[in-house]
Amino acid sequence: MSVYAGLDVSLNSTSICIVDADGAIVREWKVDTESEALSLAFEPYRATITRIGLEAGPFSQHLYSTLAEAGLPVICVEARHMAQALRAQTLNKTDRNDARGIAQMMRVGLFKTVHIKTDLSQRLNVLLRARKILKSKLLDIEADLRGVLKNFGLKVGKVTPKTFELRIRELAAFDPLIGAIVDPVLVARRTMREQYDRLHTLLLQVVRDDPVCRRLMTMPGVGAVVALTYRVAIDVPQRFAKSRTVGAHVGLTPKRYQSGEIDWTGRISKAGDPAVRTALYEAAQVLLTRIARPSSLRSWAMRLAKRRGRKKAIVALARKMGSVLHRMWIDGIDFQWEARPI
Known part of the structure; x- marks a missing residue:
């Protein structure tokens, strides 16, 4: 007898629902959101389970990879598409009901799959995101410093990343208190700039070694x-x-x-x-x-x-x-x- 499973994943626990080919619920329970616990939960159904539905989310890449490596027929489904299907249910929105709905969607084949990135792409994506975060924070700090000095009628003007700190210190020197406040901000900016340059250099090295790029x-x-x-x-x-x-x-x-x-x-x-x-x-x-x-x-x-x-x-x-x-x-x-x- 073929069975189908739906997973509703949250930070600490995951609701699991298994239904048979007629839509009747075979079993419902919760396990910890850990790859080992999920793999063990499906061990009794390994011979009969046809599809396991997993919504795309923060844990989806890790859980999908683990379940797939264990030989289980897991499918990562598009969250917005599944949300529309679950909204059509007349049930209250709970983790248990969401797991039921996902299991039923697996049974009838009403789902849209999501591509799970390869291990290399996941790691390169971390590099891109980390670089972007540092760049965003650097721009925020520089914009805030410009705004602070404008309150006193001081204009930073056109500067380069290397001359920015010198220009800010020059303008902030009009008042000892402002200079003391600006100093730790500039030190933090300098550190962030150094780390940003490290990530950017690493990115250039990765691109240089990648034939596709x-x-x-x-x-x-x-x-x-x-x-x-x-x-x-x-x-x-x-x-x-x-x-x-x-x-x-x-x-x-x-x-x-x-x-x-x-x-x-x-x-x-x-x-x-x-x-x-x-x-x-x-x-x-x-x-x-x-x-x-x-x-x-x-x-x-x-x-x-x-x-x-x-x-x-x-x-x-x-x-x-x-x-x-x-x-x-x-x-x-x-x-x-x-x-x-x-």
């Missing part, structure tokens, strides 16, 4: 950060049957609503990973405004900008760049500056 960087406008962000987000290019679907995956395609006589197209969906969407948009801006060397891709974007405006052209170029980068990765070729004959 080096190939992606042959496209104009694509630097080390954009290439690594794209590589981590796509992870396994073979999971996209067509290159043009990458744009929809990262949220760069327009929304559409159609019902009866109503049919309208809106702004981009902004679905998927915002980091890769932002990276592609920035790369498109660079290609359109800073790259002087002519290319078929830039010429296409320039023609579109004349017809539809610069902002829409940049979004369309970002979407097209995502598709071209995918094709370069799949075919193993560098960027072609001129259009190839068909």
Whole structure:
């Protein structure tokens, strides 16, 4: 007899529900949110279990990998899609009822799977996020220091990262108390800048040693950060049957609503990973405004900008760049500056 399981994972415990092929509940219980405890919980059902549903979340990558390595048929499902299905239930929202709903969705096959990144991509993603956090905090500190000094009519003006601290100390010297307050903030900024530089150097080293990133960087406008962000987000290019679907995956395609006589197209969906969407948009801006060397891709974007405006052209170029980068990765070729004959 085939059975199906649903997991509702929380920080400390996980609700498990197992149902049979007719939808009848076989067993319900809770275990600790630990990979060993979950693997042990399904041991009695190893021969009969067909699917185990696990919602995408903070623990999903670790738990999925552990259950898959144990030989269990685990599936990571899209959380927003599953939330819509669970909302249709007339039951109260509890961990127990959510586990029941996920188990029933596994039984009827009503779910949308989520790609679990490879081990390498998960580690590279940590590097990108750590670098981004330090950069964000550095910018916040610098902006706050500028704002503090403006209250006293002092303007920092244009400075480089290296001359910023000297300029702040020079302006704060007008008052001993302000100087004493600013000093520890500047020391913290200097330390954060040093650690940020370490992470950025590590990122450049990773990109230099990665053949995929080096190939992606042959496209104009694509630097080390954009290439690594794209590589981590796509992870396994073979999971996209067509290159043009990458744009929809990262949220760069327009929304559409159609019902009866109503049919309208809106702004981009902004679905998927915002980091890769932002990276592609920035790369498109660079290609359109800073790259002087002519290319078929830039010429296409320039023609579109004349017809539809610069902002829409940049979004369309970002979407097209995502598709071209995918094709370069799949075919193993560098960027072609001129259009190839068909």
